[in-house]
Amino acid sequence: MIAIVAVVAAFSPTGASAEEEVLPSVDERIYTATDVQELLNERDALAVRLATASKTTVVEPTGYQSSEDCSSLQCYTSQVLPSGLLYRSYIAAPHEPRLGTSALYDNTAKSWRWDSTLGGRVGLYRRNNPTNLNLDAWQVDLEGAVMVRLDPQEKMDVESADFRFGLLFTGKKDNFTFKTGYFHISSHVGDEYLIKNPTFERINYVKESLIFGTAFQATPECRVYGEVAWGLIATGGAEPWQFQFGSEYARIAASPARGAPFAAINIQMRQEVGFAAGLNLMTGWQWKGPESARTFRTGVTYFNGPSNQYQFYQRYDSQFGLGVWYDF
Numbered sequence: 001m002i003a004i005v006a007v008v009a010a011f012s013p014t015g016a017s018a019e020e021e022v023l024p025s026v027d028e029r030i031y032t033a034t035d036v037q038e039l040l041n042e043r044d045a046l047a048v049r050l051a052t053a054s055k056t057t058v059v060e061p062t063g064y065q066s067s068e069d070c071s072s073l074q075c076y077t078s079q080v081l082p083s084g085l086l087y088r089s090y091i092a093a094p095h096e097p098r099l100g101t102s103a104l105y106d107n108t109a110k111s112w113r114w115d116s117t118l119g120g121r122v123g124l125y126r127r128n129n130p131t132n133l134n135l136d137a138w139q140v141d142l143e144g145a146v147m148v149r150l151d152p153q154e155k156m157d158v159e160s161a162d163f164r165f166g167l168l169f170t171g172k173k174d175n176f177t178f179k180t181g182y183f184h185i186s187s188h189v190g191d192e193y194l195i196k197n198p199t200f201e202r203i204n205y206v207k208e209s210l211i212f213g214t215a216f217q218a219t220p221e222c223r224v225y226g227e228v229a230w231g232l233i234a235t236g237g238a239e240p241w242q243f244q245f246g247s248e249y250a251r252i253a254a255s256p257a258r259g260a261p262f263a264a265i266n267i268q269m270r271q272e273v274g275f276a277a278g279l280n281l282m283t284g285w286q287w288k289g290p291e292s293a294r295t296f297r298t299g300v301t302y303f304n305g306p307s308n309q310y311q312f313y314q315r316y317d318s319q320f321g322l323g324v325w326y327d328f
Contacts, residue, residue, distance in 0.1 A: 077127065077128050077129065078125070078126070078127055078128075079125070079126040079127075079128070080124075080125055081122075081123065081124065081125075082123040082125070082126035082139065083123075083291070083292055084123070084292060084293045084294075085121065085123060085139070085141065085170070085293070085328070086123075086126075086137060086138070086139045086170045086171065086172045086177055087139075087141070087168070087170040087171075087172075087177045087178065087179040087213070087215065088215075088293075088327065089121060089327050090225060090244075090246060090248070090264070090266055091248045091250070091262065091264035091266075091282060091297070091325075091327075092246060092248070092264035092265055092266035092280045092281065092282040092301075093244060093246070093266045093268070093280070094147070094266070094268070094278075094280055094303065094308040095147060095162070095164060095185070095268075095308065096117075096121075096145075096327075097117070097119040097120050097121045097143040097144055097145035097164060097166075098117055098119065098120055098121075098145065098325055098326060098327045098328070099117065099118060099119070099120060099325070099326040099327075100116065100117045100323060100324060100325035100326065101114070101115070101116040101117070101323060101324060102114070102115045102116070102301055102321050102322065102323030102324075103321045103322055103323070104301075104303075104319040104320065104321035105319065105320055105321055106317060106318065106319050107318040107319070107320070108316060108317060108318050111151075111153055112151075112152050112153060113149055113150070113151065113152070113159070113319070114149070114150040114151075114152050114156070115147070115148070115149050115150075115308075115323075116147075116148050116150070117145050117146070117147050117148075117325075118145060118146050118148070119143070119144050119145020119146060119164070120143070120144075120145065120327075120328040121141050121142070121143035121168075121328060122141065122142055122143075122328055123139050123140070123141055124139075124140045124141065124142055125139065125140045126138070126139040126140075127139070133171075134173065135171045135172060135173050136172045136173055136174070137171070137172050138169065138170065138171040138172075139169075139170050139171070140167070140168070140169055140170075141167070141168040141169075141170055141179075141181075142166075142167060142168075143164070143165070143166045143167075143168065143183070144164065144165045144166070145163075145164050146161055146162070146163050146164075147161065147162040147163075147164070147308070147309070148160075148161040148162075149161070149309050151193075154192070154196065157190060157192035157193060157196070158190030158191070158192055158193065159189075159190050159193050159309070160187060160188065160189050160190055160193065160309045160311040160312065161187075161188050161190070162185060162186070162187045162188075162308075162309060162310055162311075163184075163185065163186050163187075163188070164183060164184065164185045165183065165184045166181060166182060166183030166184065166211075167181050167182055167183075168180070168181035168182075168183075168211075169181050175216060175217040175218070176214065176215070176216055176217075177214070177215045177217070178212070178213065178214045178215075179211070179212070179213045179214075179227075180210075180211065180212045180213075181210075181211055182208070182209065182210055182211070183209055183211055183229075184206075184207070184208050184209075185206070185207050185209070185310070186204075186205065186206045186207075187203070187205035187206075187236075187309065187310035187311040187313075188311065189202050189311045202311070203236040203237050203311065204235060204236035205235070205236035205237055205238050205310045205311060205313065206233065206234070206235045206236055206238065207231045207233065207234045207235075207238045207240075208231060208232050208233040208234075209229040209230060209231045209232065209240075209242070210229065210230050210232065211227060211228070211229040211230075212227060212228055212229075213225060213226065213227030213228075213244075214226065214227070220252060221249060221250055221251055221252055222247070222248070222249050223247065223248045224245075224246070224247045224248075225245060225246060225247070225248075226243075226244070226245035226246075227243070227244050227245070228241075228242070228243050228244075229241075229242040229243075229244075230242075237272055237313060237314075238272055238310070238313075239270070239271035239272040240271060241270070241271040241275075242268070242269070242270045242271065243268070243269045243270075243275070244266065244267070244268045244269070245266075245267055246264065246265050246266035246267060247264070247265055248262070248263070248264040248265075249262060249263045249264070250262040250286055250288075250295075253286075253287070253288065256287065256288065256289070256290050257287075259285050259286055259287040259288075260285070260286060261283070261284070261285055261286070262282075262283065262284060262285070262286040262297060262299070263282070263283040264281075264282045264283070265279070265280070265281055265282075266279075266280045266282075267279055267280075268280075268305075270306065270313075272313055273306040273313060273314070276305060276306055277305055278303065278304070278305030278306050278308065279302075279303065279304050279305055280301065280302070280303045281301065281302045281303075282299060282300070282301045282302075283299050283300060284297055284298050284299015284300060285297065285298055285299060294326070294327060294328055295325075295326070295327045296324070296325070296326050297324065297325045297326075297327075298322075298323070298324045298325075299322070299323070300320070300321070300322055300323075301319075301320070301321060301322075301323055302319070302320045303317060303318070303319045303320075304317070304318045304319075305317065
């Protein structure tokens with residue numbers, strides 16, 4: 001019995017207050033082996049609850065790190081060349097700056113086309129928790145890309161290429177993000193195409209536009225968005241107004257190495273084609289960097305509507321194919 005009392009004393013918390021709350025004085029009662037086991041079980045359960053509480057984490061939206069985490073550079077209020085974007089590029093939008101390539105069969109022309117986008121969007125400067133704005137953060141982005149179309153049936157001739165450049169101010173508040181800024185786009189026909197199609201009349205399609213867009217992260221896996229652009233300058237058949245909206249689903253992967261499925265829809269309407277809708281559908285598999293939030297996707301895509309190559313904006317395309325895409 002003396003040994004049992006010694007065991008109880010060894011496992012009891014230190015301090016007079018702890019002894020009063022956990023173990024009564026050994027002078028008041030005699031402890032049995034069952035009593036000792038019950039006390040040890042209670043002690044183990046308390047240790048488990050404390051360990052679980054210490055591991056609780058708060059998950060921030062993708063592409064945004066809390067400035068309260070001072071274990072990294074994210075704790076600084078101002079960041080030059082920050083990692084990630086507050087306003088991510090639309091998955092299924094044909095003219096978003098990114099890296100990607102697609103092999104497409106055109107049902108209208110009954111021929112293949114090879115479309116590629118070479119570019120991206122990066123952050124220049126970020127301000128976390130700004131004192132003078134009711135935002136979680138704001139960021140300045142630079143974007144640029146060339147969207148080129150090749151003709152595999154004509155020795156990979158360059159059919160056309162659209163060039164885009166822009167400067168954006170983006171912001172985030174809770175589940176809402178927005179962007180506003182300026183972008184330039186111009187379309188150019190390939191030399192080889194002009195040589196083989198001497199009757200084709202080249203146009204000087206150019207648009208200098210102001211843009212505003214907003215997106216809502218309905219759930220961690222679903223986003224809806226819409227934007228409007230108005231051209232300060234529009235020549236070569238281009239007209240000022242352009243609208244775009246869509247929705248996206250990207251499942252959160254159980255493991256970054258395994259990836260997860262995604263699906264997206266985008267609708268674009270431009271004034272120069274009477275606001276006829278260009279529909280783009282995309283689905284496949286996606287991998288996302290757990291820290292950078294950069295994504296790599298592969299899948300199938302379908303487009304139906306006025307051509308995405310603005311040199312041929314009066315042409316109607318119906319295309320289906322396979323592709324890979326990388327977003328910064």
